[in-house]
Amino acid sequence: MAERVVENLNQALHALLADDPGLYLLGEDLVDPYGGAFKVTRGLSTRWPERVLSTPLSEGGIVGVAGGLALAGQRAIVEIMFSDFVALAFDQILNFASKSTAMYGRAVPMRLVVRCPTGGNRGYGPTHSQSLQKHFVGIPGLTLCEMSPFHDNRAVLAGLLGSGRPGLFFEDKVLYTNRMYADGVVDELFRYDLVGADGDVARVWVDDPEQCDCVLVVPGGLAVRAVAVARELLLRDDIVCQVLVPSRLWPLDVDGLLPAVARAGRMVVAEESTAGGTWGAELAQAVHTRRWKALRAPVRLVHSADQVIPTAAHLERTVLVQDADIHRAVKEVVTGA
Amino acid sequence: MAERVVENLNQALHALLADDPGLYLLGEDLVDPYGGAFKVTRGLSTRWPERVLSTPLSEGGIVGVAGGLALAGQRAIVEIMFSDFVALAFDQILNFASKSTAMYGRAVPMRLVVRCPTGGNRGYGPTHSQSLQKHFVGIPGLTLCEMSPFHDNRAVLAGLLGSGRPGLFFEDKVLYTNRMYADGVVDELFRYDLVGADGDVARVWVDDPEQCDCVLVVPGGLAVRAVAVARELLLRDDIVCQVLVPSRLWPLDVDGLLPAVARAGRMVVAEESTAGGTWGAELAQAVHTRRWKALRAPVRLVHSADQVIPTAAHLERTVLVQDADIHRAVKEVVTGA
């Protein structure tokens, strides 16, 4: 069986730190033996005590320090313990790290990545369960990526650090415990490959990658759930749904999505974010504008309710997007209901 | 001639403070004789020295104090000197003020408004010219409004404070110096009225409010510019463009826009924000979903480039949305170019 996603990520950090003596890793409680709240950083501080630092509780300050390292030509990865607290670093991300790439009249590489453990379904409550990706869409100079079981974390993080643009990396907290997919195989029914300009989009299909009734686009955190929905749709409703999982959420690689969307004429975007100003709305706008004629129905968005995320599991479910919501949306779009 | 917008806002604050002995106003440098960086708060501290307070430079802290006042059953308005710095208060807005309305399992009124002088065209440079509305769209519990020359500021602010939801109020810095429109008259060609469920949407039309080739939706900060574009379109291109200016940006009053959009079959949304994850994308998604059949073309979005906002005027123009961009977009949508 393939490794767990958290192991893949941990190994990615090991490899990146080994390869690059100018790379730092900063965050709260990430040194050994604790190794981070989600154990992502295990073993790193033992190998590189000078470059893997536990910090005080200072989310804004830590991202500022990372910005300084980047400015000095180094590389830095920051772990925000719960992505909800990245709100405290909004200024450093928006007004310093991202701006500095361009506001001095020339391209200034800023090689830093802010890792954001994200999402609900673990009963951590309203201030520890959010999916805040959407609030960072459209900051000039900033790239957003999301961890996925299809994308090797080392490649994604190296790509972010290499680009010279600061990046946020969203990591679904439940996904940590899932397994990576490997060798193009999802299960006995589904296969996957990587498409798009830089192979950024994982495409999950059954039988024929060029054939489907509907395209379902999700960020990595929903990939496992989307695959389960696609399976149900196939077995229960005889609907062929192709799942597309871009690793990069922003800037969008619309070109990587358009062929499949144009063929199917139907698209659903699902994400865990609460309603309003979602990533999906931006995707939908790109598709509506670029494939207006090919669409049989408006792009359908599925997301969590416009609500705080409750702590108790039975209430959390009433707010967070559920597999059944995605299932229903695809079915409605396909059947025109 | 009608009063200037900044006077209308100043008078609104005078009236609100006079009416409500539990209302506080907090912000940097807002006491007399300085009266705020944009002179919006002139005369207020002289009348109410106990409730109109100049604060230290602490944007996050000030919004926190306002949250505390609201929690204690009071009302508070905060001025952020330049809306760019509201990034420093992102956590207090997202995780405290907005969350508190619901995360304790019952409705808790949080009566505070954060005023955000916004936008470019004044040569203040990359960290003092942004339009950050879009980053706050879709925060459960939070309302966004924008100052407009059609909407009396007292009514808008009283509405926000009365709602029990925290609000952000975006004030275009150039708009301060424009004049309010009054009595349904824009100029010798255009008239306006207020439509939508709660009269939130200003509708600007020529001859017949039920008749137009295209609907142009803009937030208040672009209202004067949109009217100028509509005028040009009429006189130069014989295109009848109806301008809609909602005072509330979020939650959307889509119902207030749909009738006009459905009649015209064409809609353009213009805003000053840089590209990506814009307010317009959210509006477009609502319209695409609700009036798919009635649309002759996808909703067209116009905004600034995906760039930092330069200081020098000749460069600032190359990034910020220009009247000509809006004009071209409407024309293209109408002529199908």
Place this chain on the structure above:
Amino acid sequence: MTAAVTAAPPAPSRLADDDLDLLLLIRHFELALLDMFGRGELHGTTHTCLGQEYVPVALRPLLADGDHVFSNHRGHGHYLARFGDPHGLLAEVMGRQGAVCRGVGGSQHILRDRYLSTGVQGESVPVAAGVALHLRRAEPGHLALVHLGDGTWGEGAVYEGLNMAALWRLPLLLVVEHNGIAQSTPTSAQLAGDLAGRARAFGVAHTLVTSTDTNTVRAALAPVLRRVRERGTPAVVELRTHRVGPHSKGDDTRRPEEIGYARAQDWYARYARAYPEQFAAHDERQRRHVAEVVREVAGRPASRWEEAGRG
């Protein structure tokens, strides 16, 4: 200061029965939670205040209903001392009917009357300053109290709030439960200088309390609260305390001698030794009480969150 901490703690003084009951209620409540987590009966997370129970117990008679209390992630003791309501709190943690916040907030997010906790460290300090601004004007003599940990002093929000409270002379009291650690990070690795200096930097009075004896702590705190009320100015109280349990569920990576040291300081065992008879009776009573609360609340149906309460 260091000397006072490392020396063997003096023998505890005899507690009034109701104080002892409250201490033990909190202790057994926390133990029951860890127990349930261990058995997989609770989901999410929780932070127990084992070893720090005496802080809110010492404060209890010093607070009036009109005072605002801001708690934090480690807040069960604060809640129980204020409301004596293990049912409502347990129902909240378990998401059962009768939950004080209907199961929406859970362990970390509680609002009841003038008591509030939330999950973002440091955020409450400016908020409490805002409350104190109102109190100063409308209800002089009342105060806003914030419980915070030593690690929370990493957050800039603390300084922004403290600065305004000092400038505007607000009745704000910061009660720092300095347990020498933040999650897994020792104070020496997260806090430069010391808390006394941090308070003084803002012209704010600072009081250090190293005792873990409820009576002694209360006696030390009484004049501080009185001054905050009378003068309407902020103050910082630093309580050197000991986290006897893990940070949250089972994440204690301290070395055995560190944990041993914390345990050795624990008021619970020391009080049991000093007053065995009084202790045994009350301990047994509270243990049973909590067991009964657990049994009763676990039998309740799931909490309901009515639409009206939804944002």
Place this chain on the structure above:
Amino acid sequence: MTAAVTAAPPAPSRLADDDLDLLLLIRHFELALLDMFGRGELHGTTHTCLGQEYVPVALRPLLADGDHVFSNHRGHGHYLARFGDPHGLLAEVMGRQGAVCRGVGGSQHILRDRYLSTGVQGESVPVAAGVALHLRRAEPGHLALVHLGDGTWGEGAVYEGLNMAALWRLPLLLVVEHNGIAQSTPTSAQLAGDLAGRARAFGVAHTLVTSTDTNTVRAALAPVLRRVRERGTPAVVELRTHRVGPHSKGDDTRRPEEIGYARAQDWYARYARAYPEQFAAHDERQRRHVAEVVREVAGRPASRWEEAGRG
């Protein structure tokens, strides 16, 4: 401390010609800007350092090229002292060719070699700590210096950065130009306690300098910088200074006696009186030099911002 500030300042010492030239270059540069703004020839805004010119001049020989300097909104003097390049700076402010940042950054956002300024107060302190973290490891003996105003100590970011710098023993030097005011707000209304206490709270050394005499200030600063380099630990220097001009363009609402007091402390008039001959010649030279710079730069075409440099 207060006494030192309010007493009549001692007579200035005689300056080396190049120091005097640099002081006067900055002075006339700033006066020229205000003049152009007054005539409507500049758009946007600017913050002049009138009265504070001696700070970067005193620091100049104490800094090495390998040191990082973080400036703020009031940064023209800092830039001119580091690069002696009025053309590039004026072109930046005017958006003309040869602008150091192509007119994109403008007065407040400048990056050149190891010099950076930006427009959000306080943001630079953690950033500079990050730079210092790199310096400590890769280039020991170099430091990161941050210029900041007294008002900027309202921002929580300052404390987060200072805490990390102290914990990690980073060569970070905060140079506070304490001019007694933030925009329109006097220090007494925005800063509780004092800066000495704020530094000490983090175990960071603090040095107060009340003189406005370049030689004296330099002599006071030299050992501080030496210590930061040698020990690799942070320090705070507090310079009591005087904002002789408005905050930005014309927004000075201080009472006449306050402005008069600041003017009376101004090194410029006092030096002119103390060394009339040396002064007159240099003053005239720099005045003419700046006028020539203005004439030359104003004649340049608009700056260009090539696509490659765009985000």
